[in-house]
Amino acid sequence: MSLLTVENLSKHYEGRRSLVERLTGVPQTVVRAVNGIDLTVEKGEILGLIGESGCGKSTLGRAILRLHEPTTGKVTFDGTDVTALDAAGLKAMRRRMQIIFQDPYASLNPRRTVAQIVGLPLKLHGLAQTDDEARAIVARICERVGLKANQLDRYPHQFSGGQRQRIGIARALVSNPEFIVCDEPVSALDVSIQAQIIALLLELKREMGLTYLFISHDISVIGYLADRVAVMYLGEIVEMGPVEAILANPRHPYTQSLMSAVPEVDHAGRRARVRLAGDLPSPLNPPAGCKFHTRCPLAVEACRSRAPVTETVGPGHSAACHRLAENLSLLEGTPA
Amino acid sequence: MSLTETTPQTHAADSLFRRNLAMFAANRLAMASAVVVVLFVVMAIFAPWIAPHDPNETDLFRRLQPPGWAPGGEWAYLLGCDALGRDILSRIIYGARISIFIGLAVIVVATMIGILAGLASGYLRGWVDVVISRIVDILLGFPYLIFAIGLMAMMGPGLWNIILALAYKEWVIPARVVRGETLATRELEYVEAARALGASRWHIMLREILPNILSPVIVVSTIRMAHVIILEASLSFLGLGVQPPTASWGSMVADGRAFILEAWWVSTFPGLAILLLVLAINVASQGLRDAFDPRFAE
Numbered sequence: 001m002s003l004l005t006v007e008n009l010s011k012h013y014e015g016r017r018s019l020v021e022r023l024t025g026v027p028q029t030v031v032r033a034v035n036g037i038d039l040t041v042e043k044g045e046i047l048g049l050i051g052e053s054g055c056g057k058s059t060l061g062r063a064i065l066r067l068h069e070p071t072t073g074k075v076t077f078d079g080t081d082v083t084a085l086d087a088a089g090l091k092a093m094r095r096r097m098q099i100i101f102q103d104p105y106a107s108l109n110p111r112r113t114v115a116q117i118v119g120l121p122l123k124l125h126g127l128a129q130t131d132d133e134a135r136a137i138v139a140r141i142c143e144r145v146g147l148k149a150n151q152l153d154r155y156p157h158q159f160s161g162g163q164r165q166r167i168g169i170a171r172a173l174v175s176n177p178e179f180i181v182c183d184e185p186v187s188a189l190d191v192s193i194q195a196q197i198i199a200l201l202l203e204l205k206r207e208m209g210l211t212y213l214f215i216s217h218d219i220s221v222i223g224y225l226a227d228r229v230a231v232m233y234l235g236e237i238v239e240m241g242p243v244e245a246i247l248a249n250p251r252h253p254y255t256q257s258l259m260s261a262v263p264e265v266d267h268a269g270r271r272a273r274v275r276l277a278g279d280l281p282s283p284l285n286p287p288a289g290c291k292f293h294t295r296c297p298l299a300v301e302a303c304r305s306r307a308p309v310t311e312t313v314g315p316g317h318s319a320a321c322h323r324l325a326e327n328l329s330l331l332e333g334t335p336a
Numbered sequence: 337m338s339l340t341e342t343t344p345q346t347h348a349a350d351s352l353f354r355r356n357l358a359m360f361a362a363n364r365l366a367m368a369s370a371v372v373v374v375l376f377v378v379m380a381i382f383a384p385w386i387a388p389h390d391p392n393e394t395d396l397f398r399r400l401q402p403p404g405w406a407p408g409g410e411w412a413y414l415l416g417c418d419a420l421g422r423d424i425l426s427r428i429i430y431g432a433r434i435s436i437f438i439g440l441a442v443i444v445v446a447t448m449i450g451i452l453a454g455l456a457s458g459y460l461r462g463w464v465d466v467v468i469s470r471i472v473d474i475l476l477g478f479p480y481l482i483f484a485i486g487l488m489a490m491m492g493p494g495l496w497n498i499i500l501a502l503a504y505k506e507w508v509i510p511a512r513v514v515r516g517e518t519l520a521t522r523e524l525e526y527v528e529a530a531r532a533l534g535a536s537r538w539h540i541m542l543r544e545i546l547p548n549i550l551s552p553v554i555v556v557s558t559i560r561m562a563h564v565i566i567l568e569a570s571l572s573f574l575g576l577g578v579q580p581p582t583a584s585w586g587s588m589v590a591d592g593r594a595f596i597l598e599a600w601w602v603s604t605f606p607g608l609a610i611l612l613l614v615l616a617i618n619v620a621s622q623g624l625r626d627a628f629d630p631r632f633a634e
Contacts (some may be wrong), residue, residue: 067532094534107525111547121533171529 001039001079003211004064004179009037009073011056011063015284031283035235037073041179044252046205046212048226048243050125050219050258054280055213056235058102061181064213065097066090077179096127098172102184104164108156114167115152118142121175137174137219145170145200162193173204182214186221198225219262228316231255234283234291237310241317251319253298257332274330290322297330298323356551359627360431366623372616380432387426388412392581395421400599419592422553424601427583428609434495434572434584435613439565441499446506447557453507454514455541459522469515472508480505481570488576498577502564513556526602551628562614569610585610 015029033056041047051057062068064075066082073084077097085093101107108117118138121127128134139149145166156164163182166186172180182201186194205212216222222229223243230240231254239252250256257274276295281287287294293303302322310320361367379386398421404411415424455467475483487501521527522545530544571577572586582588585606592602 062528065532067528092532094532099529099532101529104526107529109526109530109544109548120530120535124534124539152420168529171533175533 003043003078004041004213005038005074005076006039006064007074007076009063009075010035011068022090023111029284032235032286033283034063034070035088037235037237039230039237039240041213042212043178043211044209045227046214046225048222048229049053049213049215049232050217050222050229051232052217052280054283055232056182056283057217057232059235061099061183061213061215065094065099065181067099091124093174094178095121095127097179097181098175098177099181099183100168100172100185102166102191103188104161105156105188107168108164110156111152113155114138114142114147117156117167118170118174121159121171125175127175138170141170141174142167144204145173159333161189162196165189165193165197169197169200169204173208173210176208177210179211179213182212184215184217187216187218194221201225206276214260219258231258234281234286236291236320238292238321239317241314241319245314245317249314251313251317251324252321253328253330254292254322255319260330290320298328343592345491356573356627360623363623363626366620369616369619369623372612373620376613376616377430377436379437383429383433385392387423387429388414389426390443391422391426391583393422395419400595400602402599403601415605416599418588418602419595419599424588424605427588428585428606430607431583431585431588431609432613434578434582434608435568438495438498438502438567438568442502442506442564442568443547443557443561445499445503446560447510448511449507450505451514451546451553452511454511455518455546457511458515459537459541459545465515468511472511475505475508476508478505484571485574485576487569492575493579495578498568498571501568501571506564508587509560510553510557514549517552518545521545521548545634555625555628557619558617558624559608562617562621565614565617566610574592 010032011034013031013033015031017026017028027104033057037060039047049057049060059068063070064082066075066085070083073083078091080089082090082093082097115135115138118141119128120132120136120150122137128137133290141278142152143149147163147166147170151159156167159167165188169185185201186197189197198221201212204210214222214226226243228241229243229246230237231246231252232238233254239246239250239255246255247259250259257276258276274297278295281291281294288306290296290299290303290306290308293299296303300322306322308320308322310318311324312318312323395417398413398417400419401417401421402412403410403416404414406416409416413423413425415428418427420549426513453468453472457465483505484501487504488497491497517542527540527544530540535544568577569584569586569589573585573590575587575590578584588606589603589610592604592606594601596603597617
């Protein structure tokens with residue numbers, strides 16, 4: 001059984017209407033940030049979630065943890081329906097499901113010391129009997145993520161971005177969770193520091209037997225550490241599969257255009273560069289039919305009217321596109 | 337690959353608070369004003385030892401005696417005497433107790449109510465926010481002094497009633513500041529992190545958000561204290577404040593009103609005391625604001 005199962009998960013935000021607008025029948029505006037997502041995460045794997053800014057990948061991560069209450073859908077973690085939990089049950093579940101945030105400057109309370117920040121989960125869940133024991137646990141995990149024991153009583157502003165991210169990782173791991181949503185944990189860091197943090201996350205995963213949902217907009221990061229990849233566009237998953245299959249043989253035109261944007265060192269085997277026209281459409285007013293048709297070079301009449309269904313295209317590999325059968329590839333310009 | 341990055345040059349003691357304090361100390365005008373405020377406070381606390389005479393001792397032979405340096409004055413009664421022959425300087429010194437105590441008490445009560453109301457309305461949102469914000473709007477619509485006069489007329493005069501009458505409306509000021517700051521702070525990732533860790537609403541409001549929004553609240557409260565002191569003086573001037581014979585600056589100004597042409601000192605000196613204290617609090621609190629809340633500084 002999968003560790004985490006997400007079924008038909010949606011998160012819609014309703015716009016505010018004034019009284020006059022309600023009375024005059026101005027329609028309710030709805031932002032469909034996440035729309036009918038199905039996915040599973042197996043124990044011990046890293047599922048990479050990729051997509052451009054505003055596609056809803058962070059919202060999906062937060063909806064799974066119920067940091068943003070999902071509008072519809074069901075999240076099952078280790079046999080427990082997370083979406084049906086009451087306050088006490090959710091609190092207990094929070095010990096097992098954690099999140100690492102993108103911005104290490106905003107995610108640490110500036111008025112609390114490292115020991116207080118990292119020790120908070122222990123206090124909230126009563127995981128340490130005495131203050132000394134809590135301090136020892138905090139010191140151990142901080143040392144493990146690469147902080148020094150004499151830094152425990154310092155404040156976040158006394159650390160660099162990379163060190164702050166280590167504090168955020170220590171806070172997420174101190175309660176011994178099983179599943180971590182990594183919400184772009186390295187996007188705000190320098191490239192040299194990114195490599196250190198990714199290496200640390202991989203080591204910790206091995207040692208503590210963790211499972212990650214790793215959100216990123218950087219294909220090279222996802223390609224390096226993920227076991228499976230889900231590609232998101234405008235609140236929906238357009239392609240999902242093992243990382244090798246997605247990298248070597250992307251089937252959805254959106255995934256293909258993402259791949260073509262990855263810089264290459266090897267000039268001989270240079271791929272065709274696909275440039276998408278225009279911006280991501282507003283999720284307030286998404287296109288009818290296939291949501292990608294406004295920017296898709298392969299779009300045909302059917303794409304404008306009907307939403308494609310998700311089809312299996314290989315072992316564990318699925319995609320949602322009307323033209324899958326034609327086996328087109330934007331990358332070579334010829335059928336693959 | 338090394339796991340340790342270069343540590344920024346910092347010391348454990350190098351807190352934000354200390355930096356702000358140093359910034360405040362560098363502002364000489366604000367520092368001088370703070371000293372004046374402290375002097376007033378010391379004067380209020382040690383009034384029995386500082387005052388040269390009993391503030392309530394009447395002596396009809398000294399009725400409207402001029403200040404020490406004027407013809408007919410006596411140096412032992414430096415600022416002269418009022419219509420009942422009471423020493424004005426001693427009454428000003430004792431009056432500082434009333435002004436400062438009421439100012440402090442109103443601000444403390446109002447700030448505590450304001451913090452709770454502001455946190456609740458800013459963090460919980462929904463109907464709590466609607467109810468609290470409407471109450472705040474309604475209270476803001478009343479003219480302050482008229483509202484206080486109405487309450488005093490209902491409750492009757494007295495020290496605690498003044499504090500209540502002023503705090504009834506004063507809490508909306510910190511409440512609005514706290515609500516605004518809370519709305520901005522609740523969206524920050526460290527608040528979301530606390531929720532993700534399983535923290536309760538109370539923990540998030542009081543432990544995560546409050547310490548981060550306290551600076552602007554304290555700054556606004558000190559500025560408001562000057563207003564409260566003026567309001568108390570106004571109520572006392574109108575006879576709705578502390579009851580005679582207790583010395584209060586406002587009622588002293590009112591007492592001298594009838595003799596303003598022949599005995600100017602009776603009203604003028606307590607008026608100057610109000611002016612000096614309020615001015616000092618204002619200047620000092622603006623220095624505080626510049627040091628602790630750089631957003632407001634030019």
